[in-house]
Amino acid sequence: MSAVPEPILEIKSVSKFFGGLAANSDVSFTMDEGMILGLIGPNGAGKTTLFNCITGYYPPTKGEILFKGQRLNGMTPDQVCKLGMVRTWQKVRPLAKLSVLDNVVVGALVRTGSVPEAREIAREQLHVVKMAHKADFLAGGLPIGERKKLEVARVLATKPDLLLLDEVMGGLNPAESEDIIQLILDIKKRGLTQMVIEHDMKAIMRISDRIVVLNSGEKLAEGAPQEVVSNPEVVTAYLGEAHV
Amino acid sequence: MRPSPQSRGLALLPVVLGVAAVVALAILPKYVESPYALQLMVLFFLAVIQGEAWNLIGGYGGQYSVGHAAYFGIGAYTVIVLLQSKGLAPWWGLFPALLLAVVVAAIVGSITFRLRGPYFVLASIAVAEIFRLAALNWKQLTNGAEGILLSGIPPLVIGGAQITDFSSKVPFYYMGLALAVVTVLVTIWFQGSKLGYYLQAIREDQDAANSLGIPLTFYKNVALMISAFFTAFAGALYGLYVGFIDPQTAVGLDISVQIVLTAIIGGIGTVLGPVVGAALLVALSEALRSNVLTDLLIGSGLVDAGSGIGQFLRDNLSHAHMLIYGVLVALTxxxxxxxxxxxxxxxxxxxxxxxxxxxxxx
Structure with a gap:
């Protein structure tokens, strides 16, 4: 008999204040291993702030975050990454003057001190995102779609258990978005857990097992995708009173 | 993808060229006896060492320290003071000198690497100025603004045989060459190591680097400590070679700026950039000092030797190296x-x- 599996991530009443402004207030939810959780909400709802709190860029003002049972408060982003949780950036951050391969090598080096071994890992991850043919290009010269894929390859190379993807489809055309959707589903098949911020509702409905809706820093709703989109409060938050 | 035999042969080419260059430099003093030529080569080697050392933290790591004179001065002053006042031979004096530089680098780094961009640059200048003022005012130790004139270096004796008495420039030539080669080799190793990858990631984007598991301050500190080690070594060599140090020539802001220029003009974040930069800067400062540039302007007929401008250039251009450096950096x-x-x-x-x-x- 195995016990009920512990959640991989627990967000417990997390609040983040900037001066008097509550960017997150009293947000709680949990994630089980292997799931994809969609994090949605209008602009300014506090999605990226929550990412920053979870990954150690900001200390939460209140509340606590547990990853694999371990309390993260006060940890720096590099320590969080070593524990197995890593994020991508809404505004992509390629290491512009390094080659595509070397960008991924940097990610892989968190798990090994050997550069040749890191290069092996990096090549594998470039295959996963179908960018092996671009290995020797400068990262700074890539078009946006490939930059987004490079971000994903780079975080995959850190061998994470939990991936936080911040709008990896933002600014992409439909074909590129479809690529990313397939990539996210592939990653899920390999057993990784993912939290995804996305504005494209169709995409988020397709990939998410659960959805958490933030509005003005608070958790507005949580549930299965269909449940959430038919929730009148969520519709109001997105479209305004008149549509209800 | 395996490299083809042809490309593998090409990959050997830099190694062959490098070894050939070092061998040529090693036998040069056998054929060239002119002290002037040797002097230029020693200055060139010293510039290479400093440029390569700075390149590790400044070029690869993107942390533009304009305070490396601090480490240069620590190297020069420690070795010279220990030799002059305690009679400690410089090859023993080097140990405390290099250790002190590395420890100071760790402390300075832990404080200033919290700062980013221009704030870090300003902090690095301030730290070097603190050391310059200390050298100026701690008179019992440093003899203040008068500086220290070295009365001699004891001969180097190993196993009863005298290796050298340091009376010519040749031993300094070989020490400079050896250390320059070592710094280039260290840079080659650095570039392909985890440390080098991490420093480049930090240069490109600190937040992204941090999110990929890189503890920023730790890796910056390690690179700065290696950098300070070689910078102090160059300082010690410089002090022994010239036989005189004072706060301005050993810890002055000029030194910090020249170190940065060597790397920037040659090409930061490349193995051979500082070598190219050192060659250009030593040649340029020598051309300015000996008025080659003025002669060129007059010879080309652009400026009349008898005119006021010609006279003005002849009198002043040789002192204007900092001005010319500034123009050069802007152009670069x-x-x-x-x-x-x-x-x-x-x-x-x-x-x-x-x-x-x-x-x-x-």
């Missing part, structure tokens, strides 16, 4: 932001990717 940053070597590399890369694109289209 405007037209060749990656330095002379970086500019060439970019051109090659462009041509290659254009060829690749053409090949892909065909």
């Amino acid at each position: 940053i405007l037209y060749m932001p990656d330095g002379v070597l970086g500019g060439i590399k970019n051109q090659l890369r462009k041509r290659r990717s254009r060829a690749a694109a053409a090949g892909g289209a065909a």
